[in-house]
Amino acid sequence: MTMDLNSVHQRLHTGSKKWSQYPEDVLPMWVADMDFPVAEPIVQALTARLQHPLLGYSVAQDTLRQTLVAHLAQHYAWQVKPEELVFLPGVEPGVNMALNALVPEGSGVLVQTPNYAPLLDAPGHWNLSRIDLPFHADADGQYPTDIAALQGVLPKVRALLLSNPHNPLGKVFDAQELRAIGDACVQNDVLIVSDEIHADILFDGRQHTPIASLSPAIADRTVTLMSASKAWNIAGMKTAFAVIQNPDLRLRFNAGRLGLVDSVNALGLDATQAAYSKGAPWLTRVIAYLQDNRDYLANAIKTRFPGISMNLPQSTYLAWLDCSGLDIENPQQFFLNEAKVALSAGHEFGDDCGQFVRLNFGCPRSMLEEALARMERSLQRRG
Ligand SMILES: Cc1ncc(COP(=O)(O)O)c(C=O)c1O
Known part of the structure; x- marks a missing residue:
């Protein structure tokens, strides 16, 4: 398998959202997709699929359900039945479908902040x-x-939106913390919508725990949302799945699917199958590379950027940079205008986050170095 993660691939003019949003002289370090080509087995699966050039409405085959069930058992010790999986055109649509179908209008939804903007907006x-x-x-x-604060507020809401692993903090919730959260939701009859899209990118040998795996009572009230899109870098395939073990909840979720019948992207299904069944060697290499990038970035921030600080992300390829020591009103705008580096603006992730920026380090090292060099020079010019 050829796998040179250091190579920079030209993505301008390819329809990449990441590379189209800003002028061409801006280095994009914002939206969460990586600048690495996908695993060879995914390319092979898609190429093979196109030998049969019919692309009508598609549904997941038993083999894909079996592959996912095996993945959940092997990687998270989570026993799920094939019929408990519901295929979706994305995790963000899944979050919205869950809220629409399962939460009574006018009620409250609890979200931990900062958080991924589409979860805040949902x-x-x-x-x-x-x-x-x-x-x-x-x-x-x-x-x-x-x-304690969670327990105080849960009686006022009907649902909790969880982001685990967490975007933008890179936090991996451990089983004890999840258990406390899940038990509190059970006590207060609160639905859990658990966005676990980053579950397969974990650093320092950490393990992912799906909250629904912790007890039948928690599973009974949980919609878990997963996808190969982040770990295997196939976000453009727009394919995800929910695990809903409570049959009544699953029925109600399906009934409220906003007209999206149980049909998803034809190619996405094959890409997902290839990712989970044959993508492990690629992912192991990518995680090691990301972890090195993370450590390189953390060291650079510590030694070259007085005024910026970060905590080590335990997952994701996203770093949450606290720029409050720079005394700049809008750090995202500053780095965009003065360094030609596009970061995600902290205010998108919650009130009081305007002094933060989120940096995507899922890229060849040279690109990360270039972004940091540009940012450093912009601060030096400022004096
Ligand atoms: C936490 C989280 N949830 C959901 C999404 C989007 O998922 P999808 O593209 O499957 O809708 C992202 C993308 O960055 C994310 O970070």
């Missing part, structure tokens, strides 16, 4: 009110859930 699409529960970093740079 309750508003369905006439639901969002209640924020902020994370606070502790002295070790961890972001523990404030369980």
